[in-house]
Amino acid sequence: MEAFICSQCGTQFGESAQQPSSCPICEDERQFVRHGGQEWTTLDRLARDHHNRIEDEAPRLLGIGTEPEFAIGQRALLLQSPGGNLLWDCISLLDGETVAAVNARGGIRAIAISHPHFYSSMIEWAERFDAQIFLHAADREWVMRKSPRIKFWDGATLSLWDDLTLINCGAHFEGGTVLHWPAGANGKGALLTGDIITVVQDRRYVSFMRSYPNYIPAGPTALRRIVQRIEPFSFNQIYGGWWQANVLSDAKAAVARSAERYLRAISS
Numbered sequence: 001m002e003a004f005i006c007s008q009c010g011t012q013f014g015e016s017a018q019q020p021s022s023c024p025i026c027e028d029e030r031q032f033v034r035h036g037g038q039e040w041t042t043l044d045r046l047a048r049d050h051h052n053r054i055e056d057e058a059p060r061l062l063g064i065g066t067e068p069e070f071a072i073g074q075r076a077l078l079l080q081s082p083g084g085n086l087l088w089d090c091i092s093l094l095d096g097e098t099v100a101a102v103n104a105r106g107g108i109r110a111i112a113i114s115h116p117h118f119y120s121s122m123i124e125w126a127e128r129f130d131a132q133i134f135l136h137a138a139d140r141e142w143v144m145r146k147s148p149r150i151k152f153w154d155g156a157t158l159s160l161w162d163d164l165t166l167i168n169c170g171a172h173f174e175g176g177t178v179l180h181w182p183a184g185a186n187g188k189g190a191l192l193t194g195d196i197i198t199v200v201q202d203r204r205y206v207s208f209m210r211s212y213p214n215y216i217p218a219g220p221t222a223l224r225r226i227v228q229r230i231e232p233f234s235f236n237q238i239y240g241g242w243w244q245a246n247v248l249s250d251a252k253a254a255v256a257r258s259a260e261r262y263l264r265a266i267s268s
């Protein structure tokens with residue numbers, strides 16, 4: 001029995017004797033199946049020719065991403081907080097060096113993930129660090145490896161420790177979640193967003209899509225809900241889902257002007 005990992009989206013499936021017949025996450029309209037056909041790997045095979053780059057994105061915010069790039073190429077963030085560390089988003093590869101680096105910074109109290117494209121090997125990480133996983137219940141159907149470590153939450157927000165708050169924004173996925181970190185950005189606050197609010201090439205702007213690879217836009221109702229859900233929270237920075245995909249100043253205004261620009265573009 002092996003826990004196979006989809007090579008296109010990086011999702012690890014529950015143990016099976018044979019490779020799964022398909023990957024529902026890649027067959028969904030928001031992703032795509034490899035042009036050469038569905039391919040699978042395992043954690044052991046992945047570790048043979050990949051390693052993790054481990055580098056600070058900001059003080060108390062450690063980036064962890066796989067090299068050479070694997071699947072979607074995201075990096076996770078280890079947010080180091082006095083009440084315990086939170087792993088924001090996740091990646092497929094977990095190896096000994098990564099475990100040592102994370103333990104040197106105090107381990108992981110819990111994992112929270114923005115949406116199913118970053119579920120990756122979350123159960124491996126949760127088991128290794130004895131951590132709970134917070135996922136929004138609206139995306140329950142996309143969990144490919146079940147575990148009692150997953151705690152599904154419902155509604156608009158979930159308060160964690162040290163005033164950390166998970167905020168359900170939707171759009172890209174119904175359960176799409178961002179994390180508010182009030183102590184981030186030197187106490188001015190930061191949002192960790194994955195690609196629920198995605199930081200674009202022009203770092204003064206963000207964007208919002210139902211599908212990024214297939215260019216399916218989000219609609220006006222979904223967009224207004226994002227803006228409304230984050231309105232009560234103060235933040236000056238946004239950390240997106242990839243290395244250096246960050247808005248480092250005036251981020252709340254960046255979301256507002258980006259949403260206005262987007263609404264103009266889809267209504268003209």
Ligand SMILES: [Zn+2]
Nearest residue numbers: 006009023026
């Ligand atoms: Zn897949």
Ligand SMILES: [Zn+2]
Nearest residue numbers: 115117172195
């Ligand atoms: Zn995604």
